[in-house]
Amino acid sequence: MSSYNLTHLAQLEHEAIFVMREVAAQFERPALLFSGGKDSIVMVRLAQKAFAPAKFPFPLVHIDTGHNFPETIEFRDKLVKEVGARLVVRYVEDSIKAGRAVEEKGPNPSRNGLQTVTLLDAIAELRYDACLGGARRDEEKARAKERFFSHRDEFGQWDPKNQRPELWNLFNGRKHQGEHFRVFPLSNWTEMDVWQYIAREKLEIPSIYFSHVRDVVNRKGVLLANTDFITVMPGETVEKKRVRFRTVGDATCTGSVESDAATLAEIIQEVASARVTERGARADDKRSETAMEDRKKAGYF
Amino acid sequence: MSDTHYLSMDLLRFTTAGSVDDGKSTLIGRLLYDSKAIFEDQLEAIERATEQRGEDHLNLSLLTDGLRAEREQGITIDVAYRYFATPKRKFIIADTPGHIQYTRNMVTGASTANLAIVLVDARKGVVEQTCRHSFIASLLRIPHLVICVNKMDLVDYKQEVFDEIVAKYSEFASRLEVPDIKFIPISALHGDNVVDKSEKMPWYKGGALLYTLETVYIGSDTNHVDARFPVQTVIRPNSDDYHDFRGFAGRIAGGVFKTGDDVVALPSGFSSKIKSIHGPDGEIAEAFTPMSAVITLEDEIDISRGDMIVKPNNQPQAGQDLEAMICWFSEKKIQPNGKYVLRHTTKDVKCVVKAIRYKVNINTLHKLENDLEIGMNDIGRIQIRTTSPLFFDPYKRNRNTGSLILVDEFTNATVGAGMIL
Numbered sequence: 218m219s220s221y222n223l224t225h226l227a228q229l230e231h232e233a234i235f236v237m238r239e240v241a242a243q244f245e246r247p248a249l250l251f252s253g254g255k256d257s258i259v260m261v262r263l264a265q266k267a268f269a270p271a272k273f274p275f276p277l278v279h280i281d282t283g284h285n286f287p288e289t290i291e292f293r294d295k296l297v298k299e300v301g302a303r304l305v306v307r308y309v310e311d312s313i314k315a316g317r318a319v320e321e322k323g324p325n326p327s328r329n330g331l332q333t334v335t336l337l338d339a340i341a342e343l344r345y346d347a348c349l350g351g352a353r354r355d356e357e358k359a360r361a362k363e364r365f366f367s368h369r370d371e372f373g374q375w376d377p378k379n380q381r382p383e384l385w386n387l388f389n390g391r392k393h394q395g396e397h398f399r400v401f402p403l404s405n406w407t408e409m410d411v412w413q414y415i416a417r418e419k420l421e422i423p424s425i426y427f428s429h430v431r432d433v434v435n436r437k438g439v440l441l442a443n444t445d446f447i448t449v450m451p452g453e454t455v456e457k458k459r460v461r462f463r464t465v466g467d468a469t470c471t472g473s474v475e476s477d478a479a480t481l482a483e484i485i486q487e488v489a490s491a492r493v494t495e496r497g498a499r500a501d502d503k504r505s506e507t508a509m510e511d512r513k514k515a516g517y518f
Numbered sequence: 519m520s521d522t523h524y525l526s527m528d529l530l531r532f533t534t535a536g537s538v539d540d541g542k543s544t545l546i547g548r549l550l551y552d553s554k555a556i557f558e559d560q561l562e563a564i565e566r567a568t569e570q571r572g573e574d575h576l577n578l579s580l581l582t583d584g585l586r587a588e589r590e591q592g593i594t595i596d597v598a599y600r601y602f603a604t605p606k607r608k609f610i611i612a613d614t615p616g617h618i619q620y621t622r623n624m625v626t627g628a629s630t631a632n633l634a635i636v637l638v639d640a641r642k643g644v645v646e647q648t649c650r651h652s653f654i655a656s657l658l659r660i661p662h663l664v665i666c667v668n669k670m671d672l673v674d675y676k677q678e679v680f681d682e683i684v685a686k687y688s689e690f691a692s693r694l695e696v697p698d699i700k701f702i703p704i705s706a707l708h709g710d711n712v713v714d715k716s717e718k719m720p721w722y723k724g725g726a727l728l729y730t731l732e733t734v735y736i737g738s739d740t741n742h743v744d745a746r747f748p749v750q751t752v753i754r755p756n757s758d759d760y761h762d763f764r765g766f767a768g769r770i771a772g773g774v775f776k777t778g779d780d781v782v783a784l785p786s787g788f789s790s791k792i793k794s795i796h797g798p799d800g801e802i803a804e805a806f807t808p809m810s811a812v813i814t815l816e817d818e819i820d821i822s823r824g825d826m827i828v829k830p831n832n833q834p835q836a837g838q839d840l841e842a843m844i845c846w847f848s849e850k851k852i853q854p855n856g857k858y859v860l861r862h863t864t865k866d867v868k869c870v871v872k873a874i875r876y877k878v879n880i881n882t883l884h885k886l887e888n889d890l891e892i893g894m895n896d897i898g899r900i901q902i903r904t905t906s907p908l909f910f911d912p913y914k915r916n917r918n919t920g921s922l923i924l925v926d927e928f929t930n931a932t933v934g935a936g937m938i939l
């Protein structure tokens with residue numbers, strides 16, 4: 218028997234590195250979309266490995282909703298410094314001020330959808346021709362149909378019915394002027410793979426992923442953090458609960474889950490026995506069955 | 519199970535095929551559900567959707583047929599990738615829809631698969647689609663085929679029915695080149711021989727499907743003989759510490775490379791020795807398929823993307839004329855003398871289709887030498903001439919260096935997938 222076998226995590230890692238190098242080779246102005254969440258932290262580690270001992274040849278681009286958990290921003294700035302990357306931030310707030318996007322009304326106005334405007338403006342302004350993202354196919358059913366190399370037309374739109382077939386490891390990144398690509402090196406990873414990789418690599422992640430006590434509001438079954446960005450409605454109560462976040466995003470729609478998991482090993486245990494998907498706690502996806510597809514078609518991450 | 523059992527799990531990619539109503543969704547649903555890869559919120563969502571559509575049994579295809587058009591028309595447009603894991607292995611399923619765009623989707627799913635499950639309805643036996651699915655699996659060189667004879671409950675779990683299907687299939691399969699074919703009698707609906715061995719079929723001595731998926735040996739499926747390293751990009755750090763570092767990044771497409779190996783770069787033909795090999799975690803002594811690596815050489819020779827590093831005593835074929843089996847994905851038929859962009863490993867060249875040899879009837883495997891119109895979802899054999907030489911192996915010998923895609927020069931769409939003969 219030969220010993221030429223790789224573990225599943227190693228295979229996923231080698232695949233993601235291959236995809237990142239294809240991006241560097243096939244495009245002129247790539248960028249890595251960075252939210253400060255666990256998937257983008259894994260992406261940064263993979264990018265470091267893909268181009269070592271050189272620095273990775275793209276900036277980190279954060280589309281900032283302004284609705285952040287302070288822990289994530291602190292973490293972002295620390296990480297950027299450590300890896301010596303260039304950080305580009307574009308603010309949804311600025312798009313709203315410029316009249317390019319309109320703030321939602323209601324008790325938890327989410328800026329999630331508005332990120333699309335800011336993102337597409339940033340891509341046009343900075344002339345990015347490929348944006349690497351940490352999205353995975355297991356996250357959501359519209360994402361399950363994504364390619365590694367996902368083509369976007371000149372309006373930034375995704376046409377899910379007309380995607381290029383992707384065979385073997387042959388990625389077709391050819392495009393016309395004004396079009397761009399979104400590239401997803403973690404396509405074949407699951408939430409579990411991401412956690413196992415974080416544990417294997419001993420990656421640091423923002424503290425909000427671990428169990429902590431915080432004030433939350435139960436809004437239609439989603440435990441929202443009580444922040445300045447949401448309005449507590451009559452009939453709702455603010456409770457102290459021991460929670461952690463499974464994803465980090467716009468604080469107005471990212472729900473927490475009750476949890477005692479305080480270490481990576483405990484998180485892995487918890488994910489193994491979880492009966493709800495990580496996006497199950499996100500109010501933005503609960504809006505309709507095809508909420509994600511509709512946002513993605515318009516140019517969302 | 520230890521906390522870190524995942525550090526020894528491996529990965530199996532498989533594809534599933536079957537005609538409509540053979541029970542593919544039921545089978546996948548069961549595998550996912552029993553391995554806890556379906557979550558409550560997903561289940562609730564599909565229960566809601568099933569109810570709204572007025573259907574009575576849970577429609578698991580709604581799990582990944584997430585696109586609006588798919589839900590509205592009740593069809594699956596595209597290959598859906600699904601994931602599950604057991605303590606031994608992680609599995610990636612390329613679930614290919616049974617009807618529309620069949621060839622395109624199955625070829626896509628099959629291109630990266632280690633194994634294919636082909637479903638046969640016990641009551642219907644081997645039908646035209648069974649042959650078609652098996653042919654595509656064999657054309658794409660999937661090394662392991664598992665024929666699941668489903669709905670055994672509807673034939674009273676009788677051994678004769680199963681044996682007859684096995685005999686009939688084996689006769690047909692002698693025309694295919696699949697090294698490993700297994701047969702399993704199952705009932706996807708009742709779970710017989712899916713996750714656990716069935717007590718209703720004591721005459722069946724083999725393992726349940728999940729056991730087969732967990733234990734099928736895939737270590738020898740990849741080519742570890744012919745060393746091939748297509749260069750993706752060159753890594754040159756802009757720092758004083760690594761002033762002289764010049765590494766060639768790529769994915770090992772075949773064989774094994776070790777430090778100290780004599781190598782030759784193609785097309786230049788310059789030779790050198792491997793100075794160092796770098797994996798994701800730093801320097802390593804050897805690298806093999808499908809690892810991503812960076813290789814540095816003892817001598818400064820000019821190498822760039824699209825070049826290939828190989829060993830002097832084992833070189834690939836080189837040339838501008840290729841014969842290939844092609845699967846076509848475009849509404850515009852293959853144009854004799856048509857020009858396309860050809861992507862092979864990390865190299866893009868232009869090419870012209872010199873001749874169409876024949877089209878294959880994918881149900882009967884007959885060669886149609888009088889029908890040379892290769893349109894959407896057709897498969898045929900063509901002759902190609904490229905503008906500059908390619909370095910390749912027959913697809914049969916190496917799926918990485920024997921595969922290519924054709925791209926339309928004007929629309930940039932991927933219009934064909936080819937396997938070099």
Ligand SMILES: Nc1nc2c(ncn2[C@@H]2O[C@H](COP(=O)(O)OP(=O)(O)O)[C@@H](O)[C@H]2O)c(=O)[nH]1
Binds near residue numbers: 543575668671707708
């Ligand atoms: N009796 C019986 N019915 C089955 C079995 N597997 C699937 N079916 C039924 O066959 C029908 C078609 O199954 P489905 O999984 O939707 O088929 P698909 O079109 O191949 O995905 C459904 O009504 C299933 O309940 C089986 O093993 N036994």
